[in-house]
Amino acid sequence: MLNWVKSLTKVHKRRIMLGLDSVLIPLSALFAFAALDLPDGIVSNLQSYLIILPYMLAAGIGFSYWTGISDVQVSAYEAAAVGLTAVFAILLTVASITISDIAGMGLPIGFHMVFGVVFFCLAVASRAVMLQIVMAIYRSGAEHCRVLIYGAGTTGSQLVSALRAHEKIQPVAFVDDNKGLQGMLVHRLPVYAPIRVAEVVREMKIDRVLLAVPSLSRPKQAQIARRLEGMGLEVQTLPSFSQLIGEEALVDKLTPVSAQSFLGRDEVDSPLGDAQAVYKGKSILVSGAGGSIGSELCRQVLDCRPERLILFELSELALYQIDMELRAVAEQEGLATQIVPVLGSATDSRQVRKLLATHKVEIVLHAAAYKHVPLVEANPLTGLVNNVFGTQTMAEQAAKAGVQRFMLISSDKAVRPTNVMGASKRLAELVVQDMAKRSNQTVFSMVRFGNVLGSSGSVVPLFQEQLSRGGPLTVTDKGVERYFMTVQEAVKLVLQAGSIGQGGEVFVLDMGKPVPILTLARQVIESAGYEVRDEANPDGDIAIEITGLRPGEKMSEELTISNDILGTKYPKIFAAREHGLSQIEIASALRGLREAFVASDEEMAREVVRRWVDGFDSKMTAASAS
Structure with a gap:
């Protein structure tokens, strides 16, 4: 039939x-x-x-x-x-x-x-x-999908009328928070309380749940959806009629707020100025070119019109993406810059040596590093090898090739570090400081800055992702605070500092006051148009959950080891003179790390770090090792 x-x-x-x-x-x-x-x-x-x-x-x-x-x-x-x-x-x-x-x-x-x-x-x-x-x-003659409609209001009622003409979908019941509707029949379908969802799903053999509650905020809809998906159900959300015809602007809420709005101070927006002349017409290599910092370095360096821009990157996908982006920009603006994508590792000395010689590199901007604290804490040997030996290889080969300038991109976590990532960056700084003392031709400098808003793995994108899932936003401790800057500021700092370096300096930015992470979480929630759910506002949209400090995490960060800082020609940039290790001590530290890597002994590597990195907290790392 x-x-x-x-x-x-x-x-x-x-x-x-x-x-x-x-x-x-x-x-x-x-x-x-x-x-x-x-x-x-x-x-x-x-x-x-x-x-x-x-x-x-x-x-x-x-x-x-x-x-x-x-x-x-x-x-x-x-x-x-x-x-x-x-x-x-x-x-x-x-x-x-x-x-x-x-x-x-x-x-x-x-x-x-x-x-x-x-x-x-x-x-x-x-x-x-x-x-x-x-x-x-x-x-x-065909299998049909039995659906439960969450919301017995106007949208839910209209949905039932539409679905009853569908050949493969059968609405069987409603669920609604309104106690006045519970127990009644709406469009000949029973209305149940949300607490009975599991029972209804089991007894009525529900295949799918349709959320017909457009009046609820998106986070609350996401929370309901996650709970239902936990029961093994397929969940779909219906927009309201006003959203469908465009009277309610959903796009504004679906678009993440820019990271700059959470900075807590005015963004440093001064032009590069005469710093551009240092990079114009030069052959420049950017390691880690596909990362958050590396890719922005490439963009701003390209604006300086170098003769050649070498993109050195370990990730094939990241290299492909930044290469395609820069080529499109160069073609659109009619730039003569030669863009050279190179897939490889900073720890490969033979490849680095050949790369520097082949392209006659004059400036190296070393941004390649593993930077995510929990991941490096869980993989200390890999993090130390990449961040320390990668920097050593790049720096030594740059000196041998007669590179004019070498700039290391460092982190505030290198100051009296309590985690392996910070310790690896401090060891990398010590390597560069040692090279600065021994090199007569190459100018070695470092730039140290705080957290970069909007970079991969940073806190604002994490908060926004948690927000899109309906929360909660996770903060490790109520007292945790961090310095923040935008990726554009960070890169401008690198390029300006790189143009004035004399050798061995650690450049830092005047970043204002540190921002409490709890305050930042509240700003992310409120900037999206939602309310924080807490004891004072139990009916709010998004909760903030305190999870406890992670292994190796500090309550607050510092930018300098000493208070010996000097101003520079750029008002927001300061130069710090910090004591390093002798050549013999550096050699001993690197030898110890190499032996730990060969032996695949994480505790041996931590002992090397404890010995040579000032302020490294052995208690924190011992806790992380367990």
Whole structure:
């Protein structure tokens, strides 16, 4: 039966509807004669009516074509189609009056009125019955999805009306927070309390839940969806009608707020100025070119119009993306800069040596490093090898190749570090400081700054991701605070400092006051238009959860080891002179790390770090090792 229904063409369906309406014409006349109880009886009057019946059938077919009622699908038979049916019935009533008068039958006007009303009712009812028959045929021949609708309000009610005409979806019940609706029937479907969702799903064999609560905030919808998905259900969210027609601007809430808005101070927006001249026409290598800092370095260096820009990157995908981006910019702006993508590791001395010589590199901006504290804490040997030996390889080969300037991108976590990542960056600084003392040709400098807003793995994108999932936002401790800067500021600092370095300096930025992470979390929630849910506001949208300090995490960061800092020609940049290790001590530290790596001994590596990195907290690292 289902195959026959599916095989019907539009012409076949029109003929069926014409046939149905043709049957309803004599049937309506029969009802009219019976209702009015005219003289001569029903049978005699009906026999007389047979004389004009062919003309009535012809008129009915003509009116059906003219109004288009025979082309309306039963699944789309709604208010407009009912209106067409009323017009159709009125036209048939007029035809009945006209044809019967011409035939001299002398039927009373009441007969024609009853005929029209009965035809209209039968036409509407027959189509409703036909729809149920067709849907029953479809449902009997195919599996259907049983859905639970979360929300019995206007949106949910409209949804049920729409789904009842669907061949494969069957709404079976509502769930709603409104206690006034619980226990009632809405559109002949029972309404349950949310606490009974698991029971309803089990007993009614629910396959999918449709969230029809557009009035709830997106975080609350996300929380409901996560709870339902935990039961193994497929969950879909419906927008409100105002969202669909564009009266409510969802785009603003779906677009993450820019990281700059959380800076807590004015962004350093001074141009590079005469620093550009240091990079113009030069051959420049950026290691870690595909990372957050490295890619922005490439963009700003490209604006300085170097002769050659070498993109040195370990990740194939990251290298591909930054290479394509820079080539598009260079082509659009008509730049003559040669862009050279190189896939490789900073720890590969032979590749680095060949790379520097082949492209006659004059400036190295070393941004390649593993920077995520928890990951490096869990993989200390890998982090130390990449961050320390990678820096050593790049620095030594730069000196041998006669590179003019070498700039190390460091971190505030290198100051009295309590984690392996910070310790690895401090050891990298010590390597560069040692090279600065021994090199007569290459100027070695370092730039140290705080957290970069918006970079991969940083706290603001993490908060925004947690926000999109409905929360909670996780903060390790209420007292944790950090210095923040934008990636544009960080890179501008690197390039400006790199232009004035004399050798061995650690450059830092005036970053204002540190920002409490708890305050930052509240700003992220409120900037998205939501309210923080806490004891003071239990009905808020998003909660903030305190998870406890992670292994190796500090309550606050510092920018310098000593207070011996000097101003520079750039108002926001300061240069710090810090004591390093001797050449012998550096050699001993690197030898110890190499032995730990060969032995694959993490504790041995930590002991090396404890010995040579000032302020490294052995208690914190011991806790992380356990």
